[in-house]
Amino acid sequence: MREYNLDRIDLRSDTVTQPTKAMKEAMMASVVGDDVLQDDPTVRALEEKIAKMCGMEAALFVPSGTMSNAIAIRAHTSPGDEIIMERTSHIYQYEGGGYAALSGVSVALIDGEKGQLTPQAVAKAIRKAEGSLGHYPDGTMVCVENTANRGGGTCYSQDNLDAIVATAHEHNCVIHMDGARIFNAAIKTETPIDRMLRNFDSVSICLSKGLGAPVGSLLVGSKEFIAKASRWRKLFGGGMRQSGFLAACGLFALEHNVARLAEDHDRASYLAQSINKMNGFTIDLDSVETNMVYIDSEMGAKKLMHELANHGIDVLDVGPTAVRAVVHLHVTDEDIEKVIQVFSTLAN
C-alpha cells in the first residue's frame, strides 16, 4: 500500500506512516466531545475496545508512547524507588531520562540477549530497602519491551514472559510492558494479546507505529491504576480535548491494520536475507523476527546512509557501523526490490 506523499522509500521507522484515505474518512466521520470533560464517545470506544482486547479493566488514550510509559512509571512508583529494565530498552535509552526527572526513580539495568530479560536476571536485579539498613532503593517495578526494538524487533516467548511476571510478583514488584509494537509480537507469535499480557499490571501500546495512526498511544491496566494514570496525564499536560478525531484513526487501525503486519514481517525477512548474502554487509538473521532489519556495514553507517539517501532510500544510523531499516505499511514489494538492487551496487 504506497498511499504516501513522498517518492522516497522511508525505512527510518514505522513511525513515519501516514493516515491512508480510508483512515482519514473514518476520522472525518467520527463523533467527538471533550475528552478532558470525559464525554468524547470515540475516545471512550477506543479505550473500551483496547481494554477488552488486553483482558484488562480500563485504558487511557495519551499523546505518545513516551508519555504513556512516563505515566505508568509515575502511577506505579514513589520517588526513591527503583525500576528494573534491559539496558537497550526505549524507556532507558530514548525517553530523555523521564523516569528520573518525572518520577524520581533510579534504574537497575540488565544486559539481556537480543534486548530481552530473563526471570533469573530480574530476580538478581531487584533490590529492596528492607533488610539493607536503608542502603538500597526499593525495586518496585519491572519493565519489559515487546517487541524489543534494539534487540532487533525480537519477540519474547510466552514461557519467558510468564516466568518474568511471576518473578516480579514474587518480589512484590508490579510489571509493565512497553508494548509499543505488541501487535507485531502478537502476529509473529500467534498469541492473542490478552494471553500475552496475563497477570501484567499495565501495558503501553502505540497506535502511531506499524498500525499507521498519526498520533496516540494507549495505557491499559486496572480501573484503580487508570484512575491514577488519568490524574498524571493531566498533570503532564497530556489531557486532550476533541481527541476523538485521533481515536477514530486508532479504532480504524485496530480493525484494519493488525493482521497485515505479517506482510511487513515477510518483507523484512526477505530484505534481510537478500542483503546478508552481499559482501560488506552483515545481519544477525536470527534477530529479524518482525519488521526491523539492523544492518552492519563495512563502509560505516554514515556513509551507507548517505549513499542510500542519494538513491531515494532513507534509513537511520544506530551506531558507527550499524543502520536500521524498518518495514511498514507504505513499503511495497517493488520498494523492497529497489532497496535490494541499490544495496547490491554498494556491496564490495
Ligand SMILES: Cc1ncc(COP(=O)(O)O)c(C=O)c1O
Ligand atoms: C519500544 C518503544 N517504546 C516507546 C516508544 C515511544 O513512542 P513515541 O515515539 O510515541 O513517544 C518507541 C518509539 O519509537 C519505541 O520504539
